[in-house]
Amino acid sequence: MADLRDLYQEIILEHSKAPRNYRELKSADRKAEGFNPLCGDRLTVYLRMEGDLIRDIGFQGSGCAISKASASMMTQSVKGKTTDQARALFEGFRQTVMGQPTGNGDHFDLGKLTMFSGVSEFPTRVKCATLAWHTLKAALEGKQESVSTEY
Amino acid sequence: MSTAARSPANMGDTLQHEIARFDVERIRADFPILQEKIRGRQLVYLDNAATSQKPKPVIDAIVRYYEHDNANIHRGVHYLSERATEEYEMARKVVQSFLGAAHSNEIIFLRSTTEAINLVAQTYGRTHVGPGDEVLITGMEHHSNIVPWQLLCEEKQAKLRVAPINDDGELILDEFEGLLGPRTRIVAVGHVSNALGTVNPVATIAEMAHAKNVPVLVDGAQAAPRLPVNVQELDCDFYAFSGHKTYGPTGIGVLYGKASFLEAMPPYQGGGDMISSVTFEKTSYNKVPHKFEAGTPDMSGAVGLRAAIQYLNQIGMDNIASHEHELLTCATETVSNLSGVRLIGTAREKTGVLSFAVEGVHPHDIGTILDQEGIAIRTGHHCAQPLMERFGVDATARASFGLYNTEDEIDALVRGIQKVREVFG
Numbered sequence: 001m002a003d004l005r006d007l008y009q010e011i012i013l014e015h016s017k018a019p020r021n022y023r024e025l026k027s028a029d030r031k032a033e034g035f036n037p038l039c040g041d042r043l044t045v046y047l048r049m050e051g052d053l054i055r056d057i058g059f060q061g062s063g064c065a066i067s068k069a070s071a072s073m074m075t076q077s078v079k080g081k082t083t084d085q086a087r088a089l090f091e092g093f094r095q096t097v098m099g100q101p102t103g104n105g106d107h108f109d110l111g112k113l114t115m116f117s118g119v120s121e122f123p124t125r126v127k128c129a130t131l132a133w134h135t136l137k138a139a140l141e142g143k144q145e146s147v148s149t150e151y
Numbered sequence: 152m153s154t155a156a157r158s159p160a161n162m163g164d165t166l167q168h169e170i171a172r173f174d175v176e177r178i179r180a181d182f183p184i185l186q187e188k189i190r191g192r193q194l195v196y197l198d199n200a201a202t203s204q205k206p207k208p209v210i211d212a213i214v215r216y217y218e219h220d221n222a223n224i225h226r227g228v229h230y231l232s233e234r235a236t237e238e239y240e241m242a243r244k245v246v247q248s249f250l251g252a253a254h255s256n257e258i259i260f261l262r263s264t265t266e267a268i269n270l271v272a273q274t275y276g277r278t279h280v281g282p283g284d285e286v287l288i289t290g291m292e293h294h295s296n297i298v299p300w301q302l303l304c305e306e307k308q309a310k311l312r313v314a315p316i317n318d319d320g321e322l323i324l325d326e327f328e329g330l331l332g333p334r335t336r337i338v339a340v341g342h343v344s345n346a347l348g349t350v351n352p353v354a355t356i357a358e359m360a361h362a363k364n365v366p367v368l369v370d371g372a373q374a375a376p377r378l379p380v381n382v383q384e385l386d387c388d389f390y391a392f393s394g395h396k397t398y399g400p401t402g403i404g405v406l407y408g409k410a411s412f413l414e415a416m417p418p419y420q421g422g423g424d425m426i427s428s429v430t431f432e433k434t435s436y437n438k439v440p441h442k443f444e445a446g447t448p449d450m451s452g453a454v455g456l457r458a459a460i461q462y463l464n465q466i467g468m469d470n471i472a473s474h475e476h477e478l479l480t481c482a483t484e485t486v487s488n489l490s491g492v493r494l495i496g497t498a499r500e501k502t503g504v505l506s507f508a509v510e511g512v513h514p515h516d517i518g519t520i521l522d523q524e525g526i527a528i529r530t531g532h533h534c535a536q537p538l539m540e541r542f543g544v545d546a547t548a549r550a551s552f553g554l555y556n557t558e559d560e561i562d563a564l565v566r567g568i569q570k571v572r573e574v575f576g
Contacts, residue, residue, distance in 0.1 A: 004523050008516075008574055017511075039515045040532045040545040062545050064513035065575070122519060 006118030007125065008065065011073075016065035019072035021079075025058040033146035034061075034135030036127055041067045045135045052082045057136075064128050070116065071132035077113055083140050089113070090133045096120070097129045173474050178466065179555045181206040192525030195560045200345050200373055200504055200551035201529050203398045205459070212458035213400060216451045223447055225424055239450050242457035243440070249460045250390060250407050251381030257413065259406040259440040260448050264372040265295040267391035267406035268339065270443065271368055272299040274416040275389075276337065282308040285334045287365075289327070289351070290316040290541055291344040294534040296370045300339060309336070316541065320347040320496040324355065331363045338367045342374035342390075346533040346549065347496030348479070348504030350378070357386045366412065372396055376553070377475055377503045379468040382407050394452060398554075399459030403452030406443070413439040420445040463554075471554045475503050478552045482561045489568055495547050506533075506547040509568065512575050514548040520574055521548075521567040528564075 025031075025046035035042045043061025047054055057075045061068075074093075078086040092110050095101070099120030119129045138147040179185050184204045187194045196204060216238065222231035224239050240255075247255040261267050276299075280286065286300045290313050297311075304311045312335070314327035322340075331338070338360045343350050357367045366388035374380060375392035382390045389412070394403035408416075418425055418436055422445030427435050436442045463471065482505050487494050491510035509517055518530035529549045532539045539545060550564055 004520060004574060007519065013575065038531060040536075040539070041515070042545075062513075064515035066516070068513075125515075125519060128515065 003118075003121075007122055009115045009118065011112065011115050012069040013065060015069035015072040019059075019068050021058045021072065021075035022060060023058045024060055025056055027056070028058070030139045030142060032135050032139035032143055034131050034138070035146050035148050036063075036067070036131050037148060038127070039064065041128065041131055043067070043071055043132060043135060045071075045132065045139045047136075047139050052084075054078050054081055054083070054086060059132065059135075063131070064125075066116075066119065066125050066128040067131050070129045073112060073115075074132050074136060077111060078136065086136065086140065090137060093133060094130060097126050173466070173470050175474070175555065175557055178206075179557075181208070181462075182555055183207060183210070185555060189525035189527075190523065195524070195526040195563045197550040197552065197556065197560065197564060198527045198529050199376070199553035199556075200396070200533075200549065202395045202401070203376060203553050204555070205400065205455075206398060206462050208462050209399055209455050209458045213451050213455045216454040220454075221450070224450060225441070235450055238457075239448070239453050242453035245457045245460050246405055249375075249380070249464070250405075251383050252407050253383060254410055256439050257407055257410050259408065259413070259443045260453050261404045261406055261443075262402055262449070263395075263404035264370060264391045264393045265299075265404075267389075267404055268296055268368065268370060269299045270406060270419045271337075271389050271391075271408070272303045274419050274443075275366070275412065276300070276303045277307070278417060280304070280307045280309045280336045283334060284309040284336045285312050285332060286310070287312045287314060287327075287330055287335050287338045289314045289322050289340050291320065291322070291347060291349060291351075291535065291538050292339070292341055293345050293370065293372070294536070295372075296339050296341060297537070310334075313537075316349075316538075319498050320344065320349045320542075321498045321500075322349070322351055322356075324352065324359075327356065328359050331360060331365060333363075335360075335363065335365045338365055339370065340367065341370040341372075342380070343371075343377060343502055343504075344496070344535075344538075345373050345504065346506055346535040346538050346547070347498065348373075348501045348506070348551075349496060349498040350374070350500040350502055352500070353385050353387060357388075361386070373503065376463075376471075378472050388412055394456040394459065397456070397459055398462065400452050400455035403449045403456050405456075410439065413443070416443075418442050418445070422446040424448075466554065472502070474554060475552050475556075478556055478558065478561060479503060479505065481558055482550065482552075482564065485561065485565050486568065489565065489572075491572065492568065495542050495544065503552050505550045505552075507550075507568075508544060508547055509571055509575075512571055514546040516575070517548040517568070517571050520571045521564070524563065524567045524570065526560075526563055526567050 028046035030047040041063035046058045048056040059071045097119040222235045224236040243255045243258045246258045360367045368389035369387045371392040376397040390407040395401040425445040493508045495506040514530035531546045
C-alpha cells in the first residue's frame with residue numbers, strides 16, 4: 001500500500017514551503033508557461049542562457065506541494081547544465097515518477113530528484129511532478145505558446 | 152428558493168408515508184458500491200456533485216431491460232419494439248411527474264444537462280439572439296452554462312452579461328434585475344451551484360425576467376437530486392438535469408421546455424425519429440418531443456433514470472432534502488471550527504456542497520491525503536474557473552453529499568482534514 005510519507009518526503013515538503021529560485025528573472029532570454037487544466041496549477045519558467053548553458057533559472061506560479069517542490073528542485077538541478085544534460089535529467093526524472101526502471105545510464109545522476117520516486121505510487125500526481133519539467137523543455141525549445149499537461 | 156411540494160400526481164407519496172423516518176442504513180444497503188474497500192478502508196463517497204452512485208433497483212432495471220425488453224422504439228410492429236417503446240415512454244411520464252411538468256411531451260431525453268443547454272442555445276438561441284442582443288447568466292455558473300452561450304454570442308455578435316455574486320456566494324438580485332435590459336434575449340441560471348452549494352431564487356429570477364418578457368433556462372443538474380422541483384411553480388421556461396447525478400445511469404439527461412417554446416423551435420439534430428416525412432426536396436418534422444430526439448435514443452438510460460426517480464420518490468425528495476440539510480449543517484459547523492480552514496460559499500440558502508480551503512495547503516494535496524483514508528472528494532476548479540477567480544483561489548476542495556451519507560462520514564472527513572494539517576505541519 002502506498003504510504004503518504006513516500007509522497008510527501010520531508011525534503012519535498014520543505015521545498016514546497018520555501019521554494020528555491022522562486023523569482024522572475026529580469027534578465028531572462030527565454031521563458032515559458034505551463035498549465036495543468038485538471039487542477040489549475042500554472043507556472044512560468046525563466047531562463048538565462050549562455051550559449052547552450054543554463055546560466056540562471058527562476059520560476060513563479062501557483063500549485064500543489066508536489067508541483068512547487070518539483071519546480072524548486074528542478075531549478076537547482078539544471079542550473080549550470082547544458083540543454084542536453086537538462087533533457088537527460090528530465091528523461092530520468094520522468095521515468096522515476098512513472099515508476100519505470102531508469103534506462104541505460106545515458107542520463108544524469110538524478111541526485112535529490114530521486115526523492116520523487118514515491119510519486120509513482122500516486123498516478124494522479126505524476127502530472128503535478130512533471131509540469132515544471134515540461135515547461136522547462138518548452139522554454140529551452142523557445143516555444144511561445146503555453147504548454148499543457150493535457151494534449 | 153423553491154422547496155415546493157411535489158404535485159399530488161407524483162408517485163411514491165403513499166409509500167413515503169409508510170417510511171416513518173429516514174433510514175440511512177437501509178438506504179446504504181441499496182447501493183452495492185458503498186461496500187467497496189479503498190486501500191483496505193471503507194469507501195467514504197463525498198463526491199456526489201460530480202456523480203452519484205447507483206442503487207440496486209437502477210442497476211437491475213437496466214439489466215432487465217437488456218435481458219427482456221430491448222428493441223428499437225417507435226419503429227417496429229413487432230411485440231418487443233412495442234414493449235421497449237412503452238418502457239421508454241413510461242420513463243418520460245415519470246420524469247414529467249418528477250419535474251411537475253404539465254405535459255409529457257415537454258420532456259426531451261438527451262445525453263446530459265450539457266447537451267440540453269447546448270440544444271436551447273443552438274435552437275432557441277440562434278433564432279432569437281442577434282447582433283447587439285444580450286444573454287444574461289450569473290457569476291456562479293458551471294462551464295456548461297457559460298460556454299454554449301459564449302459560442303452563441305460569438306456567432307451572433309451578441310453580448311454575454313454576467314450578474315455578480317457577493318462574498319457569501321449569493322446572487323446579487325438587484326444587480327441581476329438591473330442587467331435585465333431591452334436587449335436581453337434569454338436568462339440562463341443554475342438552480343444550485345455545483346461549486347458553492349448556493350440555491351438560487353429561481354422563482355424570483357423567473358418573475359423578474361418574465362416582467363421583461365425574457366425566457367429563463369434553469370440548469371438543474373445539482374438541484375434535481377437534492378430538492379423537490381416543480382417547473383410550473385418555478386415558472387421557468389426550460390429546465391435541464393442529468394441522470395447520472397440523480398442516482399441514475401450516465402448518458403441520459405433531460406430537457407424540460409414549455410410546449411409553446413418547444414413547438415416553435417427549429418430541430419437541433421437531424422436524423423431518424425425526428426421526422427414525419429422525408430423527400431429529397433422537403434422534410435417535415437415530427438411533433439415534440441420527438442422532433443428533438445434524432446436517432447435511436449438511450450433507451451436503457453431512460454429506463455434506468457425512471458428506476459432512479461421511482462427510488463427517490465419512495466424515499467421522498469422532501470426527506471432527502473432535509474437529510475442533506477442536516478449533513479450540511481453538521482459538516483459546516485465542524486469543518487469551519489477547524490483552525491486554518493476557510494469555507495468558500497456561505498450562502499444562507501445552501502445545499503449539499505461544502506467547498507473549503509486549508510491554509511497553506513493546495514486542494515490537490517488535500518485530495519490525495521483524504522484519498523489515502525478512503526475519502527473521495529473533488530479538488531480543482533469544479534468547471535467553474537470564473538467563480539474561482541471571484542474568490543481569489545485557483546481551486547478548492549469540495550465535499551458534496553448524497554442521500555446515503557452519514558454523520559460518521561463527516562467525522563471521517565474532519566479526521567482527514569486534521570491529518571492534512573499534521574502532514575503539512
